[in-house]
Amino acid sequence: MKSSFKSSFYPYILSLQDQICQAIEQEDGSAKFHEDLWERPEGGGGRSRVIAEGAVFEKGGVNISAVHGALPTSMQQYFGVEEADFYATGISLVLHPKNPFVPTVHANFRYFELYNSQGNIEKQWFGGGLDLTPYYIFPEDVTHFHTICKKACDAHHPEFYATYKKRCDEYFWNSHRNEARGVGGLFFDYLQANENQTMNDWYAFVTGVGDQFIQAYLPIVSKRKNTAYTSSHRNWQEIRRGRYVEFNLVHDKGTLFGLKTNGRIESILMSLPPQVQWRYDHQVAENSPEALLVETLKNPKDWI
């Protein structure tokens, strides 16, 4: 019989939410997170924490939830299973900095259980990752982010970084624009026990990556948050944020899933940027920093 990771992973994300929120407030120096506790009528609930109009962070959310009950019909089709009970818990965060030279970041770490009719665990898996979306490319920043990702992976398996870096590039692909949402990071899903990894191994891996989030992102924020910028940089950031919205609303499985299964809308859409622009057929100047970003996103590359 499979044993549950509820009692280890849920406390882990509770604590990770606290650590991340504290580190972000400290980096911001001005704004504080606003907390909303919510309950899901069908079972479970969450703790949403949102920061807005900070000195550094224009908008961001660090949410955790633990929900359970009967698997919604739409999720049955999605997972290819019959009627079943489920339990899902995770942390999900998106931070939109004000300064266009500071990248947006997203991270998510989650655990899922599906039960058989006897109430025993039929399937269980971990998933998650973290990825960076800059508006201007500073190669050393991207390399820093990926280096931390690789270190977190290498502690568990020499091939994990290459594998999950590639999956990240594939997943966050804005196919209708033929470009990546950002410069990637790690993406993994359906991490189940197999001949090489036990669930304990996956637990160690996922929490090991989660533990590195602050170190992967905040040094970049710290380095760029005081860089002077003009309204032209800001316009570019807002235009690019439009692509972020397009990805999340058109392609992101998690978002669409939440929207179509009656999730808590405000928690799901906290990922959307605060101020966004769409201009018709916007073009970048040749050899400009803006052109470099676009070129970089069209051809995902190795950063280490």
Add this chain to the structure above:
Amino acid sequence: MKSSFKSSFYPYILSLQDQICQAIEQEDGSAKFHEDLWERPEGGGGRSRVIAEGAVFEKGGVNISAVHGALPTSMQQYFGVEEADFYATGISLVLHPKNPFVPTVHANFRYFELYNSQGNIEKQWFGGGLDLTPYYIFPEDVTHFHTICKKACDAHHPEFYATYKKRCDEYFWNSHRNEARGVGGLFFDYLQANENQTMNDWYAFVTGVGDQFIQAYLPIVSKRKNTAYTSSHRNWQEIRRGRYVEFNLVHDKGTLFGLKTNGRIESILMSLPPQVQWRYDHQVAENSPEALLVETLKNPKDWI
């Protein structure tokens, strides 16, 4: 053998595009449309006209296209047919005014032909409609818009207005927000010859509605475009524009269809508003004009 409406409907939309663009430029008094001609590699092309940063219109597009060739695989599934050639032509417009008291408007009139292996028309239909998305409710404006819609319908059938007004409310429903995108208008699709209407009847109906677009919308623009507004009104408009984006990217069949069938991205996404905001869990003050809008959108009603 069915006869084609290519030679009548295409010239009609060419002329309608000219009339509408001229009327809009006149109403704006400052900005002019920028025209892009584009070709579709697989057959056909279009004439996109976009207006930006006008005195009245912050962003808008009035596009026509006529495309043909082999029906893309994704469209075969969509229409429930096998391999076939097709022809599709139409006009599509969205106008986002600067002043929050002037509503956004959308209209679309289209014609479709599917051919059998002998190259004869197997199926043909018209579709389209027009709908209004205000940020503040002036009941007399909404009633004016619906009255013109009803007149255009009543000239053809006493039940058309009620039928297509209802379809419009149903189609432009932002289900994840449990509210309508706007205050509706008309929406019709797959208008095919039946025992009561010939294709000539539908042609007369669809062009009859198209002819009333200017009269339905521009008097409202004219009446409200000089109303003074504050940054608070403007914020509300930008927040509500977020709902417009959500509808178009999450629910609108035409948009998703274009994005997933390699359509011309800039023409498809010209519908997105120029400046948009997302705030976490934004609430409106009780009994405010903003609350009246939300209340109105949650319960579609009769305006005549």
